[in-house]
Amino acid sequence: MKKWTPYLLVSPYLLHVVVFVLFPVVFSVVLTFHSWNIISPMQYVGLANYERLFKDRLFWQAIWNTVRFLLVHIPLQILIALALAELLNRTRRGAGLFRAAFFLPVIVSGVVVTILWQQLLSFNSGLLNQLLTAIALPRVAWLDDPAVAMYSIAVMATWKNVGLYVILFLVGLQSVPEQYYEAADMEGATNWQKFRYITLPIINPTIFTVVVLSTISGFSLFIEPYIMTEGGPMNTTLSAVMYIYKQAFQYYHMGYSATLGFCFALIILFVVVVQKRYVEQDI
Amino acid sequence: MAEVILKHIVKAYAGGPRVIRDLSIDVKDREFVVLVGPSGCGKSTLLRMIAGLEDITSGDLLLDGQRINNLAPKDRDIAMVFQNYALYPHMTVYDNMAFGLKLRNMPKDEIRQRVTRAAQILEIEFLLDRKPKDMSGGQRQRVAIGRAIVREPKVFLFDEPLSNLDAKLRGQTRIELQKLHRDLQATMIYVTHDQVEAMTLGDRIVVLRNGEVMQYDTPLALYNQPANRFVAGFIGSPPMNFLPGRILMVGATLCFQSAGSTVQIGLNNSIHYAALIPYEDRTVVLGIRAEHLMDLVMNGQRPYYSPDTRTVLEAVEHMGSETLAYFTLEGQRFIARLSGDTVVDMNKSIPLFWDIDKAHFFDAETEQAIR
Numbered sequence: 001m002k003k004w005t006p007y008l009l010v011s012p013y014l015l016h017v018v019v020f021v022l023f024p025v026v027f028s029v030v031l032t033f034h035s036w037n038i039i040s041p042m043q044y045v046g047l048a049n050y051e052r053l054f055k056d057r058l059f060w061q062a063i064w065n066t067v068r069f070l071l072v073h074i075p076l077q078i079l080i081a082l083a084l085a086e087l088l089n090r091t092r093r094g095a096g097l098f099r100a101a102f103f104l105p106v107i108v109s110g111v112v113v114t115i116l117w118q119q120l121l122s123f124n125s126g127l128l129n130q131l132l133t134a135i136a137l138p139r140v141a142w143l144d145d146p147a148v149a150m151y152s153i154a155v156m157a158t159w160k161n162v163g164l165y166v167i168l169f170l171v172g173l174q175s176v177p178e179q180y181y182e183a184a185d186m187e188g189a190t191n192w193q194k195f196r197y198i199t200l201p202i203i204n205p206t207i208f209t210v211v212v213l214s215t216i217s218g219f220s221l222f223i224e225p226y227i228m229t230e231g232g233p234m235n236t237t238l239s240a241v242m243y244i245y246k247q248a249f250q251y252y253h254m255g256y257s258a259t260l261g262f263c264f265a266l267i268i269l270f271v272v273v274v275q276k277r278y279v280e281q282d283i
Numbered sequence: 284m285a286e287v288i289l290k291h292i293v294k295a296y297a298g299g300p301r302v303i304r305d306l307s308i309d310v311k312d313r314e315f316v317v318l319v320g321p322s323g324c325g326k327s328t329l330l331r332m333i334a335g336l337e338d339i340t341s342g343d344l345l346l347d348g349q350r351i352n353n354l355a356p357k358d359r360d361i362a363m364v365f366q367n368y369a370l371y372p373h374m375t376v377y378d379n380m381a382f383g384l385k386l387r388n389m390p391k392d393e394i395r396q397r398v399t400r401a402a403q404i405l406e407i408e409f410l411l412d413r414k415p416k417d418m419s420g421g422q423r424q425r426v427a428i429g430r431a432i433v434r435e436p437k438v439f440l441f442d443e444p445l446s447n448l449d450a451k452l453r454g455q456t457r458i459e460l461q462k463l464h465r466d467l468q469a470t471m472i473y474v475t476h477d478q479v480e481a482m483t484l485g486d487r488i489v490v491l492r493n494g495e496v497m498q499y500d501t502p503l504a505l506y507n508q509p510a511n512r513f514v515a516g517f518i519g520s521p522p523m524n525f526l527p528g529r530i531l532m533v534g535a536t537l538c539f540q541s542a543g544s545t546v547q548i549g550l551n552n553s554i555h556y557a558a559l560i561p562y563e564d565r566t567v568v569l570g571i572r573a574e575h576l577m578d579l580v581m582n583g584q585r586p587y588y589s590p591d592t593r594t595v596l597e598a599v600e601h602m603g604s605e606t607l608a609y610f611t612l613e614g615q616r617f618i619a620r621l622s623g624d625t626v627v628d629m630n631k632s633i634p635l636f637w638d639i640d641k642a643h644f645f646d647a648e649t650e651q652a653i654r
Binding site: 177179180182183184185186187188189193197198201202204 | 334335336355356357358361362363365367369371372373374382383386387430434
């Protein structure tokens, strides 16, 4: 009995890992070599799914769409979060209020935020276009113009998530000892030089964390285009996850969907490793 | 030339008490002045005001005759070594030292020259490529000093730079700082709470308490002629012993009488003698240093006035070169510094002789020295 006690104690967690992590991962890898529509039995198809993937232009467009999203979303998120954190760090009065205000969108349901922004960005009655009209500028088809739609979504996603990164950056900024700045004051550094040569390098680990977190969360972009544009116009907002979802639950191509998911996971892994190589610096 | 003058300096925080109250001192060119005092006495605040890191509420801060109250820290031509060194963790030693020079757009060759020269002076050339985390406390400390040296400032400020080092290293670094001061021929202002550091480093010492100057003088003057009871108790290790009592005239001789004994105050003690006459029948505090309490071994060279102090020791510390004996006299904690040869039997009382000529007397109310 004694010998089994430790195993008994870890068994709930082990069960969780086996059922919800290990089994799905193994099963989805197995799935990639099969054709399956949930109802009829699985059929072994060898590498057919992988062959199809490389020829699937829509998948690569979805990947490209996601990359376009990230290229706007990540820099925007970091810049805004860092700027807000820096301001908050200097704010004495009402800092708690602002912190809460910036963080609020993070805890609001993504569906609610998306519907809210759908109203804001509406072509005919949206607040944004009304503002544009008010200052005699032409209206913009924020969600209907293929060249603009994905970027509108990127801005919206930034608004939703930026609060989380503001908090992370704020923690980073507050951990920089005041003496570094005082020493720099004595050396004659301007505010910008202090920020560039002291703050930025010292909070580099935080920047790296934010880049990785927002890359991973950005890659899983789904709710926003699913509700706002359903991947349109002309598939320009079709994100990779959304395409995988469609293959699985609209077309019931479970095997192919698993193949897409598997490749997509490899792509994310590759990107994060590259980021680790180039963004993270040892201090 | 680098002469620093503080005139009627006041520092008060909004809604708070005055941390520095009407303080005036002058630091001469090439002088090494130490600000010393217990924690909370305002010494660091004062240093930070000279550096420009704290505003001056009122008064004048002059550097070579020019008022620099409102000058930004970088324009004051003053360098500071921080207590925790404040070395930038992501930069190598070279970059740390070169940072300020780069900000001033100094040509690269000159930066290299200056950094190399400072590294030579401090013997840290082999550290130039390392980062702060890969160095010991003592090495970081040198780098922090190096960063100040390369600037070639008019005035160096040190904020408790040795407090993070172990005792042995502190001793070594003290000597090196003295040498550095001689070599650089610069004006230095140094903050510490450690009176040994103050005594060994300072040309002159400012003893601070609650934002006020208690005494500003050379180390020996502070030791031999403390202006008040605070300085007498603060400077010197072990601290001075104090005993309250009364001044009496017995026959034609002035005496100090405490609860247990009466001591004649000899005419040898001439400075005190005249000054003590008005204190007849009044309470005073006698102060006597540990080395002026003697056992028989040291006695016999000169006649000593002695209260009948046969005392049982509470603790004895044999240091080799000297023996510290702890005892209580009329409720006051006393320490005597005896000869290293003294063999003490803790169970027997021993006679202690007082070199009363070396005693100090303080007004019981104002705590000012009577002389």
